[in-house]
Amino acid sequence: MNYSKIIHQIEHELQDFPNNGKVASYIPELSKVDPEMFGLHLYCIDGNHHSFGDSTERFSIQSISKVFSLTLAMQLLGDDLWKRMDVEPSGNAYNSLFQLERENGIPRNPFINSGALVISDILVSEYDNPKDEILKFVRKISGKxxxxxxxxxxxSEKQHGHRNAALANLMKSFGNIKNDINAILDVYFYQCSLAMSCEELAxxxxxxxxxxxxxxxxxxxILPIKVQRxxxxxxxxGFYDEAGEFAFRVGLPGKSGVGGGIVTVHPEKYSAAVWSPKLNQKGNSLLGMETLERLTTKTGLSIF
Amino acid sequence: MNYSKIIHQIEHELQDFPNNGKVASYIPELSKVDPEMFGLHLYCIDGNHHSFGDSTERFSIQSISKVFSLTLAMQLLGDDLWKRMDVEPSGNAYNSLFQLERENGIPRNPFINSGALVISDILVSEYDNPKDEILKFVRKISGKxxxxxxxxxxxSEKQHGHRNAALANLMKSFGNIKNDINAILDVYFYQCSLAMSCEELAxxxxxxxxxxxxxxxxxxxILPIKVQRxxxxxxxxGFYDEAGEFAFRVGLPGKSGVGGGIVTVHPEKYSAAVWSPKLNQKGNSLLGMETLERLTTKTGLSIF
Amino acid sequence: MNYSKIIHQIEHELQDFPNNGKVASYIPELSKVDPEMFGLHLYCIDGNHHSFGDSTERFSIQSISKVFSLTLAMQLLGDDLWKRMDVEPSGNAYNSLFQLERENGIPRNPFINSGALVISDILVSEYDNPKDEILKFVRKISGKxxxxxxxxxxxSEKQHGHRNAALANLMKSFGNIKNDINAILDVYFYQCSLAMSCEELAxxxxxxxxxxxxxxxxxxxILPIKVQRxxxxxxxxGFYDEAGEFAFRVGLPGKSGVGGGIVTVHPEKYSAAVWSPKLNQKGNSLLGMETLERLTTKTGLSIF
Amino acid sequence: MNYSKIIHQIEHELQDFPNNGKVASYIPELSKVDPEMFGLHLYCIDGNHHSFGDSTERFSIQSISKVFSLTLAMQLLGDDLWKRMDVEPSGNAYNSLFQLERENGIPRNPFINSGALVISDILVSEYDNPKDEILKFVRKISGKxxxxxxxxxxxSEKQHGHRNAALANLMKSFGNIKNDINAILDVYFYQCSLAMSCEELAxxxxxxxxxxxxxxxxxxxILPIKVQRxxxxxxxxGFYDEAGEFAFRVGLPGKSGVGGGIVTVHPEKYSAAVWSPKLNQKGNSLLGMETLERLTTKTGLSIF
Known part of the structure; x- marks a missing residue:
């Protein structure tokens, strides 16, 4: 497969793609990004790298970081982890309190905010310095x-974090947060602030x-069975309220962030990270999803 | 891969598996099944068949039939289909009216009851005799x-179908059902009543x-791109409120029915159907899920 | 109290009241009304009548009729009635299925559509000809x-009644509707179609x-204790999702209908009916509420 | 009306009333109360006092205090108050986050926790020492x-107040809390801790x-029009998810607290406070409601 040719063809096709997405603005710091940034990095299992555009520019990876902290928690806790959260899609906006209240403080999955806060709580319980451990882990697996x-x-997250504080307090009222709320919010906000490039994410x-x-x-x-999970x-x-759409159009597992990044994985074939800050209405990078859909369509490869 | 050896090993292991599941009883006819029935049929892409237990016994496939009617509708309508339903997990009990009301009569996906009723509506619009077409299609692709x-x-479905009538009426109030409600319920109830064996489903x-x-x-x-979708x-x-659990434990696409059947597919490798009538609390075959989890664990193969 | 002077003062004040309400249009027949109709009839316990405007013009009383059918059902059934519905405000749009689903087919109160459908079901069970009985009762208590x-x-109701059919089917699935759904819908739609004037309602x-x-x-x-209830x-x-607002602003019990009528009662003092077809966003007559608020403010009389 | 005779008759009747209610236990301090305490104080507009049982024993008035803080806020702010909360029944458990989330941080009414927290926020904004002002006000109007x-x-409230912290944080995320969350929670928790007897409440x-x-x-x-409101x-x-039931059975305005107190008011006739710590499933004093129902039945007086 000539990946290099395919991705440059996509880059060319999307040059004039009408992008009516909107840069995330819920925290002021995020809205300062150049909305026209666009890059992709594809890393093949044979060791080859392919990229275009702003693929070495660092950006705020936001929720993509939830995959890293989940991986750490799965190494630490084993199946006990799943007593504190479920593995089901939420079918609701990513930060909804409704389901959390109805389901007694047990988050639907580790990728919605409430689930990620429970993961933070676990890291605070297990590590002396959870922020350092996260950083160490990301540096190690990326080699950067x-x-x-x-x-x-x-x-900026901290100053606008009342909704996450609401989630954490609600879960604490159900006994599903063990540590001090400010301590777990601190880990969570720093984790979300990780700055990485497409190359580093891939x-x-x-x-x-x-x-x-x-x-x-x-x-x-980490063990293969855990990677599969x-x-x-x-x-x-992995895509807020649009996981079905991503599976349907792209057909690969992945994770997005409101910073406009999406990382996707084709097991035993490649990892790919794309970045374009303008988001669609569901909070995923509009151009990013388009790019990845074309990638799996042109390569004819999806996991399905 | 010695599939034959693997499935017989699983059969042996599960001999004394404690099964506290419950046979579906929402319609009297379903509750008459022998709760101890248990069979599996695995059909490999190289043409080989492997099976154990009651794999040639026919049972009520119920919601598994939704995959057949969706396939027909996708052949007939193309992308217009997705104006009338979404492709997202519901995150709610499979027959909930709540989301449907909030989302203006647009079902979350074609595998919840509301979505399947819209598919029935499409088949009623497009075919003179939709029930015949469904039967013809299933016979053709299974060769049985x-x-x-x-x-x-x-x-029996018809006599206890008030909840489905509620769904259809609600969608009609939003304009998302075009035909007479009794006509579409008739197609829906017959489709759910299809009787097939594990061998035929695989x-x-x-x-x-x-x-x-x-x-x-x-x-x-049907085109490969549509199959992927x-x-x-x-x-x-595909698994009501347990799609995440199935992906997490089994790692393959599939569809279950309250008759106790589950069919799963490993693209380019095999299809497998399992049947055991006792359901877990989410409405999926308890032993069926256990069987398929062991299958993908022992073969080391999941799509992830 | 010079009621006559007070109501004519209100009529005068409201002459140029800016009314941005909208006539109900969910059934075509209702939208044909003259939006500028406006009348009030006040009937005092001393036997005196006071009125202004279009107070003898008949209009579609719609949900106001639910008070009549409830009164009949309370005469027939006693406290058993309350096993089939509750007496709590719904806190939701008046025809919501959400709560009904969550609360196992038990309507919140007899004045939301689901509750009124259960009342219809009771009348169908108890009377040979429920529509005749309703008519007979209304004629008797009004003397008209x-x-x-x-x-x-x-x-027109029947042709656009799919949402009510959804409610009835949902309740039937929970066992809270005993009779044929078309029969109870028929009673319900006719009851809603009652045409009465402000004078007749008062x-x-x-x-x-x-x-x-x-x-x-x-x-x-009917017994005094039942009237109190x-x-x-x-x-x-009595006011869909605006019962609190009416209690807060007007301070009297009452019932409104989407035809633009509102009837209110001051126990041991008077009954008053007002009609103006343009509705506010919650579905209550905008000018009607304004009129009644001024009535209780000017008379200094509310039950609170 | 011989109120004295009536209330002693009620006391006598309820002597052996089977009370399967449960003392509130969500904060340890509340569960220490003697569950068999029972008292009533009736204060007539002619200046006469009538009472029985433990009517001079102080208890935790809890949510009854919300009426006092609302009254203060209505004196301070006028109609601007109602931009920050509504006047509608919630139709949901009293501390639910669901509605608050859906309705953009605007509480349904001042008597659910979220509404009372906004009132606290207002008192923190308007007063140098809001707790002192509350105390001063209650002492003044009760003369005690x-x-x-x-x-x-x-x-104890503070240590178990994570759910209230969740509510406050959620509202702050919508901009409907202006002050520091700990400051408003402090006012709220102290206000709830007010200890008063039935005599003092009446x-x-x-x-x-x-x-x-x-x-x-x-x-x-406070102005008569505000009192009516x-x-x-x-x-x-005034009764969490049981306001309709109280109106239906008792027929008077009132307010209850999880400490087991209920105060009710018959305008221009009397105020009455009853206390019995065992609560029904909706969180209202079981014996208290029974007592007040008998009071209005025997006196034949309700506002309806």
Whole structure:
């Protein structure tokens, strides 16, 4: 498969694509991004890299970081983790309190905010310095040691984080948050502020295309059965209220963030990260989804 | 892969599996089944068949039939179909009116009852005799010409079908049902009453493992891109409120029915149907899910 | 109290009242009304009548009729009635299926559509000819023997009644509808089509201001304790999603209809009916509410 | 009317009333109360007092305090208050986040927790020392200068207040809380901890039976029109999810608290407070409701 040719063809086709998406503005820091940024990085299991556009520019990965913290929590806790959250799509806006209230403080899955807050709570319980551990882990699996949190974004999240504080307090009232709420919010907001490029994201997510091993070093970081489950979760829950649409159009597991990034994984074939800040109405990168749909259509490859 | 050995090993392991599931009783006719029935049929893309137990016994396939009617509707309508329903998991009990009301009569996906009723409405609009067409289609893709509706089950459904009538009336109030409600309910109830064996289901679903072609005849019944989409829908929406769990534990697209059947598909590898009437709390065959989880664990093969 | 002077003062004040309400259009027949009609009739317990405007013009009383059928059902059934419905405000749009589904087919109160359908079901069970009984009852308590159903409105309701059919089917699935759905819908649609004037409504509702006795004849039609309960129900549930607003602004029990009528009752003082077809966003007569608010403000009399 | 005779008759009748209610236990401090306490105080507009049982024993008035803080806020703000909350019954459990989320952080009414938190926010904005002002106000209208907060109850509320913190944070995310969340929670928890006897509550609530004037001093504390509105709010929203039931059975405006107290008002006739700690399933005093129902039945007096 000539991936290089295919992705440049897509880049060319999308040059004049009418993009009526909107940059996320719920925190001021996010709205400062250049809305026209657009890049893709494809990392093949044979070790080859292909990319176009702003693929080495770092951006706020936001909810994509939930895959990293989930992976850490799955290493630490095993199946006990699933007593504190479910693995089902929410069928609701990603930060809804409704379901959480009806279901007694048990989040639907680890990729909605409430689920990610429980993951933060676990990391706070298990680690002396959870933020350091997250950073260490991301640097290790991507092989990029300058990756860091964006302090301004983290502070901006904190100042506008009342909805997440509501979720955490609600879960604490049900006994599903063990630690101090400010401590877990701190971990959560920093994690969301991670700044990475498409190249770095594709490198990190190769772990999930390569049965849990870092491709460069062949180190087994997480068991294959756990990777399959993380991929299954990305497939059914990785796109807020649009997981079905992504499965339907793209046909690969993936995770998006309101910073405009989407990472997707074709097990045993490749990982790919795309970035375009303008979001569709469901909060996913409009051009990103279009790009990935064309990628699987042109390669004829989806997991289905 | 020695599939034969693997499935007999599973059969052996599950011999004394504690099964506290309950046979569906919402219509009297369904509750008459022998709760201890248990069978599996695996059909490989190389043409080999493997089975155990009551795999040739016919049972009420119920919601599994929704995959057949969706396939017919996708052949007839193309993308217009998706103006009348979405492709998202519901995150709610499979027959809930709540979401349907909030979302203006647009069903979440074709596999919840409301979505299947819209599909029936389409078949009533497009065909002179939709029930005949469904039967013809199922017989053709399975190659089994004695497959038929179960009259008693269909009548029993009709007598207890007020909830489906409520769904149809609600959608009609929003303009998303075009035909007479009794006509579409009739198609729906007959379709649900289809009686098939695991062997017949695996044969029919080979279509979705084989890029839309009947394996025996090589006839292209539906385009590969559409098959990918049907598989994606089965993955995200095929198990009522437990689609995530099935993806997480089994890792394959599939569809279940309250008759206790589950069919699953590994694209380009096999189709497999399992039957055990006792259902878990979410309405899926308890032993069926256990069987398929062991199948993908032992073969090490999931799409993720 | 010089009621005559007060109501003419209100009529004068409201002459140029900016009314951006909208005539109900959910059934075509209702939208044919002259939107500028405006009338009031006040009937005092001392036997005096006061009125202005189009107070003798008949209009479609719609949901106001639910008070009549409830009164009949309370005469027939006693406290058993309340096993089949509750007496609580719904806190939701008046025809919502959400609550009904969550609360197992038990309507919140007799004045939302689902509750009124259960009342219809009771009348169908108890009477050979429920429509005749309703008519007979309304004629008797109002003393106006030419009151009748509006055939065109009833037929128009029937043609657009899918939402009510959905409610009835949902309740039947829970066992809370005993009779044939078409039979109860027929009673319901005819009852809603009753055509009455403000004068006739005020006369009929004097029953609820006069401890259950017809003022003209002194006949005790319903016990005082039951009248208190009907008045309490009108207070807490008589105005769809705006019962609190009416209690807050007007401070009297009452019932409104989408035909633009509102009847209100001050126990032991008066009954009053007002009509203006343009509705506010909650479905209550905009000018009607304004009129009644001024009436209780100017008279200084509310039950609170 | 011989009130004294009537209330002692009720006391006698209820001596052996089977009470399967349960003392509130959501905060440990509340569960320490003697469950068999039972008292009533009736204060007539002619100045006479009637009582039985533990009517001078102080208890935690909890949500009854919301009437006091609402009255203060209505004095301070006028109609602007109603931009920040509605006057409708909630139709949901009293602390539900669902409706608050769907309705953009605007509470349904001032008597559900979210509404009372907005009232606290207003008092924090308007007063230098809101807790002192609440205390001063309650002492003044009741004429009992030893009334005070219960420090232990307030601290216990604080330790178990995560659900209220969730509500406050959710509203802050919608911009409907202006001050620091801990500051408003502090006011709220102290207000709920007010300890008063039936005698003191009946004295304080005479304000609402007496058109806003303190009966002893004739001082006009709040305008009659505002009193009518507070009474209307108590009628439609004063009993959590059981306001309709209270209107139906008792027929008077009132307010209950999970401490087992209920205060009710018959405008221009009397105020009455009853206390029995065992609650029914909706969170209202079981014996308290029974007592008040008998009171209005025996006196033949309800506002309806």
């Amino acid at each position: 040691h300058t990756i860091n949190f964006n302090e301004k974004v983290a502070q 490198s990190a997510f190769m772990l999930f295309a390569n049965e849990g091993k870092i491709l460069e070093t062949n180190e087994q970081v 993380i991929n299954a979760l990305m497939q059914t829950c | 010409h004695t497959i038929n509706f179960n009259e008693k089950v269909a009548q 044969s029919a679903f080979m279509l979705f493992a084989n890029e839309g072609k009947i394996l025996e005849t090589n006839e292209q019944v 049907i598989n994606a829908l089965m993955q995200t929406c | 023997h030419t009151i009748n159903f509006n055939e065109k409105v009833a037929q 006369s009929a509702f004097m029953l609820f201001a006069n401890e259950g006795k017809i003022l003209e004849t002194n006949e005790q039609v 009907i008045n309490a129900l009108m207070q807490t549930c | 200068h030893t009334i005070n907060f219960n420090e232990k109850v307030a601290q 004295s304080a609530f005479m304000l609402f039976a007496n058109e806003g004037k303190i009966l002893e001093t004739n001082e006009q504390v 507070i009474n209307a709010l108590m009628q439609t929203c």
